[in-house]
Amino acid sequence: MASDLLSIARSATRAARIQLDVTAQNIANAGTEGYVRRSVGTEEVMTPGYVANNRDVSLSGVRVTGVLRNADAFRQAEVRRTAADTARVDTEVGGLEDVQAALEDPGIYAAITGFETSLTQLAQSPTDTPLRAAVIAAAQTMTNSFNIASNQLDAVAQGQQSGATDGVSQVNTLSAELAKVNARLSRMADASSDRSGLMDQRDLLLQKLAGYADIATSFASDGTVDVTLGGTSGAPLVTGGTAQTLAMTTASDGTISFDVAGGAVTLSAGTLSGQQQVLARVADVHSQLDDLASTVITTVNTAQGNGTALDGSAGAALLSGTGAGDIALATTDGAAIATAASGAASGSRDTTNLTALREALTSADPAGTMDDLLYQVSATVQARTTTRDALKTISDAAKTALSAQAGVDLDTEAINLTRFQQAFQASGRVMQVASNLFDTILAIK
Numbered sequence: 001m002a003s004d005l006l007s008i009a010r011s012a013t014r015a016a017r018i019q020l021d022v023t024a025q026n027i028a029n030a031g032t033e034g035y036v037r038r039s040v041g042t043e044e045v046m047t048p049g050y051v052a053n054n055r056d057v058s059l060s061g062v063r064v065t066g067v068l069r070n071a072d073a074f075r076q077a078e079v080r081r082t083a084a085d086t087a088r089v090d091t092e093v094g095g096l097e098d099v100q101a102a103l104e105d106p107g108i109y110a111a112i113t114g115f116e117t118s119l120t121q122l123a124q125s126p127t128d129t130p131l132r133a134a135v136i137a138a139a140q141t142m143t144n145s146f147n148i149a150s151n152q153l154d155a156v157a158q159g160q161q162s163g164a165t166d167g168v169s170q171v172n173t174l175s176a177e178l179a180k181v182n183a184r185l186s187r188m189a190d191a192s193s194d195r196s197g198l199m200d201q202r203d204l205l206l207q208k209l210a211g212y213a214d215i216a217t218s219f220a221s222d223g224t225v226d227v228t229l230g231g232t233s234g235a236p237l238v239t240g241g242t243a244q245t246l247a248m249t250t251a252s253d254g255t256i257s258f259d260v261a262g263g264a265v266t267l268s269a270g271t272l273s274g275q276q277q278v279l280a281r282v283a284d285v286h287s288q289l290d291d292l293a294s295t296v297i298t299t300v301n302t303a304q305g306n307g308t309a310l311d312g313s314a315g316a317a318l319l320s321g322t323g324a325g326d327i328a329l330a331t332t333d334g335a336a337i338a339t340a341a342s343g344a345a346s347g348s349r350d351t352t353n354l355t356a357l358r359e360a361l362t363s364a365d366p367a368g369t370m371d372d373l374l375y376q377v378s379a380t381v382q383a384r385t386t387t388r389d390a391l392k393t394i395s396d397a398a399k400t401a402l403s404a405q406a407g408v409d410l411d412t413e414a415i416n417l418t419r420f421q422q423a424f425q426a427s428g429r430v431m432q433v434a435s436n437l438f439d440t441i442l443a444i445k
Helices: 002-028 073-104 108-122 129-186 193-212 270-305 352-364 366-406 410-443
Strands: 038-044 062-069 215-219 225-229 235-239 246-250 256-260 263-265
Touching (some): 002 062, 073 366, 129 193, 193 215, 193 225, 235 256
Antiparallel strands (some): 246 256
């Protein structure tokens, strides 16, 4: 009986000591990024035993089955998925806000209406030099506003492209590290502390990868993970100890595309997807702005060619360029404005051609087109912001659920320290009682 007590108590002290060690490890790593709370798995030692005539009862103590990581695979997958969706929309909102600012800040709408107003004022006195100078000044303001907007859109595109380039580099770095972790896990013994640490690294790398792109994962029994980029039907990025390379291609219009080991891949989440969406939007907005500038150039110059300048010469182009980036004044001479009809004499107060120019601008409605463009971008920003806020709420809830399970709560660990210490002391007391009892029996004569 005494020897049974000793073996039971000895197994209990071993289990309690390991539980104390693991609790201390949890406390020490409470602030470590990616650390998953550990607990000790135990089970009853199953050996033949008996109490009286009941041979189904086992009195053999406890056995430690291993150190367990308190992480649920489903919750981890939810954190990765929701984080990737939030990262995409958050990147979109930031980029689209920059696009909105690039269109609004230069004041293109006000510059166009200002140019049209200056033409209306010139119609009251077509030979007035200050009024002609005012038209040239208004045209200069308009062309400058187009130029500034174009340059700012280019800056937005360059910023997004630079961010995407960095993101691709980070994905390749993370995937290479994940392949190394896989290689080490495949050689690691089960239930070891080092293996738990490697699995923490694995999960942290997966979480960081999900911030850049949507990934699908497949876990093996040895803890290794295969990663597919672009969802379940995407391209293999990490297979065992091998990592493929993600590459980015920039098109002439500034948009970007991705491929893994030469195979095209479509991303639907993560910052890279968000940057891809922003660049597509920038290209579209830039195209619309170029079309608008081209319309203004064509409308003004066509009317100019149909009229006569103040000195009686044939009307010449007032604007040059082909789009928002290069639109400019072709002349700074107010006398060059062809207000009179073709063939009119020098100094004519005829406003036939000026009226035609104003009507052509009214028909083309560049101010209205610009207003529509501003509204489209603003509405998109508002819609994406609403989506972002909703996704962030979902993502935060997923993180909270995972943290409740995998995070270290110092209050709980403090209670566990006391509980396991008391268990260790109690087991030691049982061993002492067993030893005293055995000594007493031996002393009987």
